[in-house]
Amino acid sequence: MELKTIKENLAARHGIRTLNDMQMRMSADHARSIILLAPTGSGKTVAFAIRLLRALGNPHGEIQAVVLAPSRELVIQIADVLRPVAAGLKTVAFYGGHPMVDEENSLKVTPDIIVATPGRLLDHIRRGNLSVAAVKALVIDEYDKMLELGFLDEMKRIVTRMKTLDMVILTSATRLSDIPDFLPIKGAETLDYSGNGPAGALQIVRVTSPSKDKLDTLDALLRALPNGRALVFVNHRDAAERVFSYLKDNGFPVGLYHGGLDQRERQLAVDLLNNGTTPVLVTTDLGARGLDIDSVDYVIHYHTPLSAESWTHRNGRTARMGATGTAYVILSDDENIPEYVTYDREYFPKSEAADGIRSDVATLYINAGKKEKISRGDVAGYLMKAGGLRPDEVGKIVVADHYAIAAIPRAKAGKVLTLLAPAKLKNTRVRTSLLNGH
Numbered sequence: 001m002e003l004k005t006i007k008e009n010l011a012a013r014h015g016i017r018t019l020n021d022m023q024m025r026m027s028a029d030h031a032r033s034i035i036l037l038a039p040t041g042s043g044k045t046v047a048f049a050i051r052l053l054r055a056l057g058n059p060h061g062e063i064q065a066v067v068l069a070p071s072r073e074l075v076i077q078i079a080d081v082l083r084p085v086a087a088g089l090k091t092v093a094f095y096g097g098h099p100m101v102d103e104e105n106s107l108k109v110t111p112d113i114i115v116a117t118p119g120r121l122l123d124h125i126r127r128g129n130l131s132v133a134a135v136k137a138l139v140i141d142e143y144d145k146m147l148e149l150g151f152l153d154e155m156k157r158i159v160t161r162m163k164t165l166d167m168v169i170l171t172s173a174t175r176l177s178d179i180p181d182f183l184p185i186k187g188a189e190t191l192d193y194s195g196n197g198p199a200g201a202l203q204i205v206r207v208t209s210p211s212k213d214k215l216d217t218l219d220a221l222l223r224a225l226p227n228g229r230a231l232v233f234v235n236h237r238d239a240a241e242r243v244f245s246y247l248k249d250n251g252f253p254v255g256l257y258h259g260g261l262d263q264r265e266r267q268l269a270v271d272l273l274n275n276g277t278t279p280v281l282v283t284t285d286l287g288a289r290g291l292d293i294d295s296v297d298y299v300i301h302y303h304t305p306l307s308a309e310s311w312t313h314r315n316g317r318t319a320r321m322g323a324t325g326t327a328y329v330i331l332s333d334d335e336n337i338p339e340y341v342t343y344d345r346e347y348f349p350k351s352e353a354a355d356g357i358r359s360d361v362a363t364l365y366i367n368a369g370k371k372e373k374i375s376r377g378d379v380a381g382y383l384m385k386a387g388g389l390r391p392d393e394v395g396k397i398v399v400a401d402h403y404a405i406a407a408i409p410r411a412k413a414g415k416v417l418t419l420l421a422p423a424k425l426k427n428t429r430v431r432t433s434l435l436n437g438h
Contacts, residue, residue, distance in 0.1 A: 001053045003027055006085060013084035016046060022193045026051040033188035036171045039316060042193060045081045048139050048169050052113075053086055055137045055167050059112050063130065064089075065137040066162075067115040068155065070145040072097055072263050073270065077292040078141065079115040089113060094120045097263020102371065102401055104129055118146070118154035125161065132158065137167040140183075144172040145289060156182045173289070174309075202315060202325050206343040209332045215246050217330055217349075218302055222252060222280065223356035224349035228297030229273065230357060232282045233314050235303040243302060244282040253359035257283040267400070272435070275396040275407035276361035288313040301329040301341075308340035361395060362413040365435040366404040368425065378426050379404050386423035387416040405435060 006027075010016040019027060022038060026047040034051065038044040056064050067082070069075045072095040079093035092106045094116035100123075107129055114121065114130075124130050138159065140146060146155060159165075159182050168185045170176070173194065179185055209217035222230065232247075234240050237258045244256040255269040255278035270291055272278040281287065282302075288310060296318040305311040318325025329343060364383070368374045376397045383389045383406060395407025408416055413434055420432045 001056055001086070001089075003050070003054060005087070006050055006053050009085040009087055010046065010050075014046075014081070019046075019050075022191070023047045023050060025191060027054070029189070029191075031189040032167045033185040034169045035176065035185070035188045035190045036169060037173070037175060037190065037192045037194040038171060039173050039194060044171055044193075045078055045141075048141070048171060049078075049082050049085060051169060052137055052139055052167075053082075053089075056086075056089060056112065059089060061110050062134040063111060063114055063132060064135065065113045065139070066121070066132060066135050066158075067113065067139040067141060068118055068121070068146070068158070069115065069141045070117065070149050070151060071286075072117060073266065073291050074141065075115050075117055076267070080292075082113060082115065086113060091115065094124060095263070096120050097266075098401065118151045118158060122154050122157055125158070132161050133163045135162045136164060137169075138162065138165055139169045139171070141171050142173065142289065143170045143176065144174050152180065156180065159183060173313075202318065202327060203345075204315070204327045204329065204343045206346045207328050207330045207349065208346065209330050212332050212334070214302055214330045214332065215243065218243070218300070219247070219250060220349045221300065221328060221330070222247070225298060225357055227279075227357055229276075229279045229293075229295065230281070230298040230300055231287060231293075231296055231314075231317055232280065232300045232302050233288070233305070234282065234284060235306060237284060239303065240282050240284055247280065247282065252280055252357065253278045254280040254282060257281055257287050259284065259286050264400075268405070268435070271396075271398050271405055272363055275363060275398075275405075277359055277363045277407060277435070279357055279359055285310050285314070288317065291317075293317065297325060299325070299327040301327065304329065304331070304335065304338060304341055308338075311338075311340050360410050361407050362410040363435040364406045364408060364413070364416070364420075365433050366406070366425065367402070367431045368428065369400045369402045369404050371401050372428065374399060374404055374426060376404075379406055382420070382423065382425045383408065383416070387420050389416060 020043050023043055023046050027050045029051060052065055067078055069078055075093050075095045079091055083091040089112040091113040092111040094103050165184055207221055234243055237260045240258045244254055247254040255272050257266055257269045273281045299314055299318045305314055315327045376399055379397050380394050383394050393409055397406045
C-alpha cells in the first residue's frame with residue numbers, strides 16, 4: 001500500500017493525523033527485519049501496522065501477511081486497528097473462545113492478512129483450512145510475552161511452514177536475549193523506544209491493612225477515592241473470584257477478568273470497564289498487558305506481584321500517554337515486601353471523605369451483531385428512534401460477531417427497555433436486555 005493512503009486511512013478511520021516519533025520512523029524504514037522495543041501504550045500497533053501495510057500489494061488470492069499475538073484480546077485489538085486502515089485488503093482475526101465455523105466461513109474468500117493467536121492459527125493449518133506457504137510478511141507482537149506463555153513450539157511450527165518470508169517484525173516490551181534459529185531475523189535492525197515512551201506522572205502509594213485479609217481495607221480505599229476507573233490486581237483466579245464477589249455484594253460497580261472465563265465474558269468485562277458500567281475491574285496479571293483499555297486512573301495491588309516484571313506491567317496500566325495516575329499497594333504489617341515494590345508515600349483512607357467510585361451508566365445487550373449485518377449506526381438509530389434517547393445520551397457502542405452492547409444513562413435504562421421491547425432493529429426482531437457485569 002502507498003504510505004499516503006495509509007496515512008489518509010489512519011486520519012479518516014482512527015482520527016490519527018499526527019504520527020509520533022516511533023510511528024514516523026517505522027513509516028520511513030526499509031529494513032526487512034526489525035525488532036521494535038516499545039512499552040504498552042506507546043502506539044506500537046500503529047507503528048508496525050504502517051510498516052506492514054507498506055510491504056503488501058493488491059489482493060491476489062493468497063495470504064500475504066500474518067500477525068501473531070499472545071492473547072485473544074490483543075488479536076482483536078490489532079485487527080480493529082488494521083482492518084479500517086487496510087482498505088481493499090481483507091483482514092480476519094482468529095482466536096479461541098468463539099465458534100471455529102465463523103472463522104472457517106471467513107476463509108471462503110482468501111484473506112490478505114490474518115491476525116491470530118499461535119494455537120488457533122496452527123489449528124486451522126492442521127485442519128487444512130489454509131496454507132501459510134506464500135506468506136511474505138510476519139509480525140510477532142509482544143514476543144517476550146509469547147515466550148513467557150510457552151508459545152515457542154507453536155511459533156516454530158507456523159514459521160517453518162512460511163517458505164517465502166520477505167519481512168519479519170518482532171515487538172517486545174523488554175530487550176531480547178536470544179532469538180531462535182527458526183526466525184529469519186539475523187542482523188535485524190533494532191529500534192529501541194523502551195525507555196522513552198510517553199510516560200505520565202505515576203505516584204505509588206502504600207495503604208496499610210491492619211489484618212492479613214485486606215478486603216475491608218480495599219473497601220475503604222474504593223469508597224475514599226474520587227470517581228474514576230480502577231484495576232484491582234490479585235495473584236490467582238480464586239482470589240479474583242473472592243474479591244469480586246465481596247465488592248459486588250457491597251454495592252460496587254465491579255467486573256471480573258481472568259483466564260478461567262470464556263472469551264465472551266472476558267471481552268464484555270473489558271467493554272463494561274471502558275464504557276463506565278463497571279469502572280472497577282478485579283483481574284489477575286492477565287489484565288496487566290495487551291488489553292485495549294481506554295484509560296485507568298488507579299491501579300490497586302491487592303496482592304503484592306510475584307515478579308518485578310509484573311509490578312512494572314501492572315503499574316503501566318495507568319499514567320499512560322502523558323496522563324497522570326496512582327498505584328496503590330495494600331500491605332499488611334507482617335507482609336514480606338519484595339525489593340522491587342517501592343512507594344512514594346502512605347495513605348490512610350477515610351471512606352466518608354468522598355463519594356467513592358460509582359457508575360451512572362448501564363449497558364444494553366442486543367442479541368444480534370456483525371454476522372447479522374448490524375452496525376454501530378444501526379444500534380444508535382434504534383436507541384434514538386425506538387428508545388427515545390437523545391444523541392448525547394447514547395454512549396459507547398460495541399458490535400461483536402453475534403451481539404451488540406451500548407452504554408446509556410442508568411436512570412433511563414428501565415424506560416428505554418420498555419420502549420424497545422416491541423421495536424425491531426433493522427426490520428429484525430431482537431432481544432434487548434440489561435447487562436450488569438459478570
